[in-house]
Amino acid sequence: MTVYLSLSGVLFLIGLHGFFTARNLLRRLLALNVLTTAVFLLFVVMARLAEPLDPVPHAIVLTGIVVTVSTTAVALALLVRIAGRPRDEDDDAVAGPRGDAG
Amino acid sequence: MIPETTGPVVLFSLPLAAAVVVFIRPRWSVAVTLASGGILLATALWVVVAVLRRGPWRQDIGGWTAPLGIGWTVDGLSAALLLLMAAVGLAGAVFHAARPTGRTPVRDPRFFWPLWLFLWGGLNALFLAADLFNVYVALEFVSIASVGLIGLAGGSAQAAAWRYLLATLLGSTIYLLGVALLYGRYAALDLALLADGVEPDLVTAVAAALMTLGLLLKAAVFPLHFWLPAAHGRAPPAVSAVLSAVVIAAAYYLLVRLWFGPFAPLLGPEVATLLGLLGAAAVLWGGLQALLQRHLKMLIAYSTVSQLGYGLLVFPLAAAGAVQQAWTGAVMLVMAHGLAKAALFLAAGAIVLRHGIGRLEALGGDQQGVVVAWVAFAIASASLVGLPPTGGFVGKWWLAQATLATGGYFWLAVLMLGTAFTAGYLWRALQAAMRPGWETSGGLQALSPALGLSALVLALGAALLGLAAPIAARLLDAGSGVAG
Numbered sequence: 001m002t003v004y005l006s007l008s009g010v011l012f013l014i015g016l017h018g019f020f021t022a023r024n025l026l027r028r029l030l031a032l033n034v035l036t037t038a039v040f041l042l043f044v045v046m047a048r049l050a051e052p053l054d055p056v057p058h059a060i061v062l063t064g065i066v067v068t069v070s071t072t073a074v075a076l077a078l079l080v081r082i083a084g085r086p087r088d089e090d091d092d093a094v095a096g097p098r099g100d101a102g
Numbered sequence: 103m104i105p106e107t108t109g110p111v112v113l114f115s116l117p118l119a120a121a122v123v124v125f126i127r128p129r130w131s132v133a134v135t136l137a138s139g140g141i142l143l144a145t146a147l148w149v150v151v152a153v154l155r156r157g158p159w160r161q162d163i164g165g166w167t168a169p170l171g172i173g174w175t176v177d178g179l180s181a182a183l184l185l186l187m188a189a190v191g192l193a194g195a196v197f198h199a200a201r202p203t204g205r206t207p208v209r210d211p212r213f214f215w216p217l218w219l220f221l222w223g224g225l226n227a228l229f230l231a232a233d234l235f236n237v238y239v240a241l242e243f244v245s246i247a248s249v250g251l252i253g254l255a256g257g258s259a260q261a262a263a264w265r266y267l268l269a270t271l272l273g274s275t276i277y278l279l280g281v282a283l284l285y286g287r288y289a290a291l292d293l294a295l296l297a298d299g300v301e302p303d304l305v306t307a308v309a310a311a312l313m314t315l316g317l318l319l320k321a322a323v324f325p326l327h328f329w330l331p332a333a334h335g336r337a338p339p340a341v342s343a344v345l346s347a348v349v350i351a352a353a354y355y356l357l358v359r360l361w362f363g364p365f366a367p368l369l370g371p372e373v374a375t376l377l378g379l380l381g382a383a384a385v386l387w388g389g390l391q392a393l394l395q396r397h398l399k400m401l402i403a404y405s406t407v408s409q410l411g412y413g414l415l416v417f418p419l420a421a422a423g424a425v426q427q428a429w430t431g432a433v434m435l436v437m438a439h440g441l442a443k444a445a446l447f448l449a450a451g452a453i454v455l456r457h458g459i460g461r462l463e464a465l466g467g468d469q470q471g472v473v474v475a476w477v478a479f480a481i482a483s484a485s486l487v488g489l490p491p492t493g494g495f496v497g498k499w500w501l502a503q504a505t506l507a508t509g510g511y512f513w514l515a516v517l518m519l520g521t522a523f524t525a526g527y528l529w530r531a532l533q534a535a536m537r538p539g540w541e542t543s544g545g546l547q548a549l550s551p552a553l554g555l556s557a558l559v560l561a562l563g564a565a566l567l568g569l570a571a572p573i574a575a576r577l578l579d580a581g582s583g584v585a586g
Contacts, residue, residue, distance in 0.1 A: 029268075032268070032275065038279075039275060039278050043285070067239060074246050
């Protein structure tokens with residue numbers, strides 16, 4: 001169990017690092033998904049640690065996955081629109097150098 | 103007689119059902135939205151009256167009780183915010199329906215109405231939710247709808263929407279991590295169950311810190327406010343209004359719910375002072391930035407950063423002992439801010455349409471067609487500054503009394519200085535109306551009077567809130583979970 005707990009922690013740190021360092025918009029979104037996965041893993045570990053075994057965290061993770069799929073879909077749709085239109089100076093503040101929007 | 107428990111059911115399901123209908127039948131959008139908006143406003147009023155009459159209640163959906171089932175709580179605080187949402191939701195819908203089409207290029211106009219109703223339903227679900235995970239789902243619901251609505255303005259608003267999306271998703275994920283830790287420690291998600299069992303240990307403290315951090319990011323509290331001005335300044339006017347008035351207040355609502363509910367044992371002087379200092383920094387920084395803005399909508403957006411800072415002053419004042427006064431004062435301020443800020447954004451939307459450009463220097467000259475909007479702007483400004491007898495005055499008065507009762511003169515100074523900033527930047531905006539303006543070609547002469555009127559009704563609401571202060575105080579006292 002310690003392994004999974006530390007894995008969740010490491011994943012969380014990787015996600016955070018990616019989120020704050022990536023300049024590519026798609027990479028930042030993926031980093032966010034890694035972050036969410038770390039939290040889901042933590043929930044599952046909690047379920048395993050409980051005595052007796054606890055089904056509630058599984059229900060939570062399932063709901064959470066549905067929520068994450070939806071938010072990711074919205075983010076991707078927005079990303080496609082941002083990438084597909086003429087750029088102005090405001091984008092560069094967000095996206096970094098030209099052509100970096102994935 | 104229909105039982106009161108029907109009220110929350112209507113508040114939750116009607117906007118979602120209406121959203122689906124207007125998505126399938128775009129032609130009915132305006133009629134369906136305005137009709138359901140009217141019903142929602144009436145229902146929210148009914149719930150407020152019910153809370154005043156019989157006190158707060160809790161209802162379990164389908165008869166399943168916690169920890170297995172999902173419960174809703176209705177108390178003074180949630181009823182007040184449900185009413186705020188209904189008022190802003192209806193006024194914003196009227197504004198958007200009356201805007202001149204074709205002039206403001208909204209991309210995919212048919213998506214506005216379903217998203218608007220989804221946002222409404224999500225916020226209502228958030229104000230009713232009684233457990234931490236439901237809160238998370240409702241938060242994500244609100245985020246998705248808000249991002250879509252901001253992006254509708256097209257152009258640079260899409261970049262702002264993207265930044266907002268990332269900030270708000272990061273906030274939710276950090277919040278969810280806190281929920282996971284809390285669940286691992288107590289095996290409970292229900293706010294009432296947690297409030298009974300929470301002990302001030304390390305895991306709880308870390309969970310509280312994470313959840314607070316996530317919510318501070320969502321509430322755009324200084325220094326986590328970087329995403330707010332662009333997102334709120336570039337969205338369509340009605341969207342800016344609901345985001346600044348209600349979505350920000352929703353994150354603040356959760357902070358208050360948590361820290362005066364389950365985390366109350368952790369609210370020591372250090373934590374409270376830290377939160378208060380963040381609030382003070384927000385009041386001053388937001389006020390200063392608002393003074394420096396050149397665009398009307400950006401000025402109002404920075405004002406939101408500043409005004410929300412007042413809300414955080416509740417923590418140090420409550421920790422110092424003046425719980426009741428600080429609490430009622432801060433919530434009153436947030437409510438008054440919601441009505442006034444929505445009025446400001448709607449009025450600004452009409453004014454910018456009239457002049458065709460949002461720069462302050464361009465807004466002078468001929469004001470034909472937007473006189474009502476400027477009147478609404480002035481009344482809403484009076485409430486934000488805190489002139490009697492407006493809601494803003496009453497909230498600040500109660501907060502000031504709390505500072506005097508606890509000897510927190512530093513917080514009183516912040517309150518005064520923030521008021522000076524507010525008066526300064528709003529005066530700049532009003533002054534712009536009286537100067538000769540630019541001859542712009544993009545302006546519109548014939549605007550529907552409904553644009554200015556929708557702002558005026560909200561501004562009058564903010565002003566009248568001050569006269570209804572005794573009722574508001576009684577409502578907020580109703581089972582707020584705060585020991586008086």
